Amino acid sequence: MKNETVYNMLSQFNLLDYKEEILKNSKPCIRLFPSKRKDEDIPVGGSKLGGDPDLPAELDIPEYQNNTFSFLAQINCQDINAYNIENLLPTKGFIYFFYDCESFVSGIEITDKNHWKVMYYDGIEENLKRNSISQYLSEENYFKSALVEGKLGVSFADLDSYELEDVEWKDYGESYIEFLECFEREAKSTHQLLGQPKVVQMDVFEEVLPLIQECKNDKNISREDLILLFQLDTDEVNTNMLWGDEGIIHFFITREDLQERNFQDVWLSLQSK
Incomplete structure (x- = not known):
């Protein structure tokens, strides 16, 4: 989205007096736009949500207590490298995201x-x-x-958020909420890599930090x-x-772990209304 569009939206919601704080605490992200496809129509190694994962022989489908994890996404890093402007993500390779939907944990307990699992x-x-996994999972x-x-x-x-806690919004806090909602509609996707998270309940950074x-x-x-x-919205x-x-x-993930390509301690948070 162009800067001009953002400025126009800030003006629309009477937030130009807060422009400096709002923009200072914004972050670039990589928006992910899904389009429905049959799995066989997606090339092996392509960036995708759902379906079956494309894995090398040395990686297994994760499971825990006899629950096979659902496959959420795979990202081909070369597909999105042009938008990796902060050079945080790997420039090549594949990142996989799995989740135990049977347990449906929220990530609020250390256990x-x-x-x-992120691989x-x-x-x-x-x-x-x-790797076909449908036979191990319920339809949902x-x-x-x-x-x-x-x-x-x-x-x-x-x-x-912590970043905006000292801003004196006066009567414009609600306007900022409306701006965020409008911006999300214009962005047309809230699936993303990196950036600021979309919050459903409490400040998600504060929730996961002690864990x-x-x-x-x-x-x-x-x-x-x-x-x-990674942020994966209801879809x-x-x-x-x-x-x-x-x-x-x-x-x-911690910055250090991401730099070292260590995905063992990635933490998940699931928030809903």
């Missing part, structure tokens, strides 16, 4: 960590093979496939160390993914 493969595409937990196209976008901090600290046994990890790796139209009542799944 929840066993119920999702990274940095080998060649020719080693990938499509096997998601429809959608091809994904990435585009550079921008994302804004939530009204109640990541405990998971990594490091109390020195700060909010500023956390990166929104009944394209994939039949439904996360509670208009819920969203967020995956967070």
Whole structure:
């Protein structure tokens, strides 16, 4: 979305006096636009939501306590590298996201960590093979496939976020909420990599920070160390993914782990209304 469009929207909601704070706390993101496809029409190694994952022989379909995890997404890093303007993501390889839909944990307990998995493969595409998983899942937990196209976008901090807590909104707090809602409609997708998260309940950074600290046994990890790796919104139209009542799944990773391509301690948060 062009800067001119953002300025026009800020003007529309009488927020130009707050422009500096709003823009200072915005972050670039990679918007992901799904389009429904039969799985066989998506090339092996393509960026996608749902369907069956394309894995190398050394990676297995995750499971826990006899529950096979649902496949959420795979990202071909080369597909979105042109929009990786902060150079945070790998320039090549594949990132996979899985979730135990049978448990449907929200990521609010340290023991929840066993119920999702993020994996990274940095080998060649020719080693990938499509793995059928529908036979291991209930119909509602096997998601429809959608091809994904990435585009550079921008994302804004939530009204109640740490970044905006000192802003004196006077009577314009509600206007900022309306601006965010309007911006989301114009953006046409709230699936994204990186950027500011869309918040459904509380500040999601504050929710996951103590859990990541405990998971990594490091109390020195700060909010500023956390990166929104992936945001997956409810999407009944394209994939039949439904996360509670208009819920969203967020995956967070520390900056250090992302730099080292270590996806073992990624934390999930599921928020719904």
